[in-house]
Amino acid sequence: MEGRTSMLLQVVLKHLPFELNPTSFVSLFSFIIAIVLLIKLQTVTRRNKPDLLPPSPPKFPFIGNLHQLGTLPHRSLTALSRKYGSLMLLRLGQTPTLVVSSAHMAKEITKSHDVVFSDRPQTTAAKILLYGCTDVGFLPYGEEWRLKRKICVLGLLSLKRVQSFQYIREEEVADLVNKIRQACSEHDDHVNISQMVIATSNNIVSRCLLGEKFEAGDGKSSFGNLARKVMVLLAAFSFGNFFPSLRWMDFVTGLIPKLNATFRELDTFFDEVLAQHKAAKRNDDDGHHRSEKKDFVDILHQLQHDDLLDIELNQSDIKAMIMDFFTGGSDTTSTALEWAFAELMRNPRTMKKAQEEVRRMMGKKSKVEETDVRKMKFLECVVKETLRLHPPLPLSVPRETRSGVTLGGYYVPPKTTVFMNAWAIQRDPEFWERPEEFVPERFENSNVDFKGQDFELIPFGSGRRGCPGLSFGIASLDYVLANLLYWFDWKLPTEASKSTQQAIDMSEIFGLTVVKKQPICVQPIPYLI
Numbered sequence: 001m002e003g004r005t006s007m008l009l010q011v012v013l014k015h016l017p018f019e020l021n022p023t024s025f026v027s028l029f030s031f032i033i034a035i036v037l038l039i040k041l042q043t044v045t046r047r048n049k050p051d052l053l054p055p056s057p058p059k060f061p062f063i064g065n066l067h068q069l070g071t072l073p074h075r076s077l078t079a080l081s082r083k084y085g086s087l088m089l090l091r092l093g094q095t096p097t098l099v100v101s102s103a104h105m106a107k108e109i110t111k112s113h114d115v116v117f118s119d120r121p122q123t124t125a126a127k128i129l130l131y132g133c134t135d136v137g138f139l140p141y142g143e144e145w146r147l148k149r150k151i152c153v154l155g156l157l158s159l160k161r162v163q164s165f166q167y168i169r170e171e172e173v174a175d176l177v178n179k180i181r182q183a184c185s186e187h188d189d190h191v192n193i194s195q196m197v198i199a200t201s202n203n204i205v206s207r208c209l210l211g212e213k214f215e216a217g218d219g220k221s222s223f224g225n226l227a228r229k230v231m232v233l234l235a236a237f238s239f240g241n242f243f244p245s246l247r248w249m250d251f252v253t254g255l256i257p258k259l260n261a262t263f264r265e266l267d268t269f270f271d272e273v274l275a276q277h278k279a280a281k282r283n284d285d286d287g288h289h290r291s292e293k294k295d296f297v298d299i300l301h302q303l304q305h306d307d308l309l310d311i312e313l314n315q316s317d318i319k320a321m322i323m324d325f326f327t328g329g330s331d332t333t334s335t336a337l338e339w340a341f342a343e344l345m346r347n348p349r350t351m352k353k354a355q356e357e358v359r360r361m362m363g364k365k366s367k368v369e370e371t372d373v374r375k376m377k378f379l380e381c382v383v384k385e386t387l388r389l390h391p392p393l394p395l396s397v398p399r400e401t402r403s404g405v406t407l408g409g410y411y412v413p414p415k416t417t418v419f420m421n422a423w424a425i426q427r428d429p430e431f432w433e434r435p436e437e438f439v440p441e442r443f444e445n446s447n448v449d450f451k452g453q454d455f456e457l458i459p460f461g462s463g464r465r466g467c468p469g470l471s472f473g474i475a476s477l478d479y480v481l482a483n484l485l486y487w488f489d490w491k492l493p494t495e496a497s498k499s500t501q502q503a504i505d506m507s508e509i510f511g512l513t514v515v516k517k518q519p520i521c522v523q524p525i526p527y528l529i
Helices: 002-015 022-048 073-084 103-112 124-129 143-156 159-164 166-185 193-210 222-234 255-285 296-305 315-346 348-362 377-389 470-487
Strands: 087-092 095-100 405-407 410-412 417-420 488-491 508-510 514-516 521-526
Touching: 073 087, 073 095, 087 410, 095 103, 103 405, 103 417, 124 222, 124 255, 143 296, 143 315, 159 470, 166 193, 166 470, 166 521, 193 222, 193 296, 193 315, 193 470, 193 521, 222 255, 222 315, 255 296, 255 315, 296 315, 315 348, 315 377, 315 470, 315 514, 348 377, 348 470, 377 470, 470 488
Parallel strands: 095 417
Antiparallel strands: 087 095, 405 410, 488 521, 508 514
16 A cells, blocks of 8 residues: 555656655645545535525523413414524424425415425324324325225315214204303303303314213313313323433323323223224114214224225224314314404494394394204304414424425425414414404405315315314304304393403413313393294
8 A cells, every 4th residue: 555655656756747756746735635525515515405494593402492382382382483493493402303484385385395395293192192203194194094084074074074963063052052052041140151052062072073962060072181182181291292212201290101091091981982883883884873973983883884985994993083073073162252242342332243244145044944044144244363373283293304404595394293383374464454352354245265275264274184173164164153142142240340351361281282261151131033
């Protein structure tokens, strides 16, 4: 090796146009090699260098930006995005997290990169509660996910299916109206309307999904209580989500035992329900009368029996799909109902305008029909404005990038957790005048809708991972509100403050959904037709 180097030096020296002593030559040769290496390094770097990463707030060692989330992350992240931009890259522990806070970026994701942003992070709670993430909500993007989503959308959540459950909505809302009337006849000064609409919403979902409602002894929905518990646990802090090397801490904090206990409770509950449905199916096969009124589980079993599915579902698959409806259908609908009623109580002029429309459309009818509700345009505006100001999931269920991608001129690495901050997007002054105020009239001459194509209003998400249960949830929300406005006038209890704006507490509690911290207590006055 040394001989070859010496020979090389001699050849180079021989062909130089000027004389160099060996020391000078070594210096020159070293300089040339350094220049060549520098040029090569710059070429490789230029070839492999990604676009700039999105801007980030300053972070602490190890924990990154975790300390900046606060107790209401949708609000904390909105404040940070106003300072650092609508694309913001955080480091939550060891997890890179992109926060999207503008309609423009949400549109670019959905229209240009939807497949790249179509995975879900496999969180600690989701893996335990959702049968190893085999449900539609958290299943990784791919063929199995497409087939299961197709079953949900076409077999269970189509407009025809949603309309077939009209009788359940009518029966449960009639029961709600009767309970309120009973409270009036007993001269109760107020009713807890929050508790009542939450129970009604949960009973509707429970009957549509499982064929019956499950009520506790105090009249509350045990189904709904369990669903809300799951939503809180899905959003609970997990060391494993942010610090994979510290996942053992989730045992120390008690999170894993709590998740396992809740899962066992749910799994036992679902096993009992499925066993009841199988027993009912055997009775039908034995010649007993078969009801034409089918719930989601009946429909799923029927599709499977008739070999109309493109995928074979086992018991765990079915329970995982039930869990999606269980969590996504109950807590989100009841949350939206509660916020809608709270805003109407805080805005008497809007309440009066909505009531006048409902009563004008109904005339002297003794029953509210869903066909009538669909014609109530101002009520539709009220619902849109409620979902704009109070999206039940202000931070969308997180996505995860399947590969690196350039978005808005920035490079987003693979395996980045992505949150779309619907709460920030829907209060963006670029799109909304007086964005912090409840103004349903803004939609009276507007074509903006919440179905995922108008990106300034995305309470149900958009693209492949948008919520498939939109029609189901809106049908219940519209119908319950229309009945409350038709059958009763509403006022605050006598001991409450004269100012409705101050009397209705609008503080929030963050779970996966954001619910009201304090219930709404109001005095109903029966409307005489």
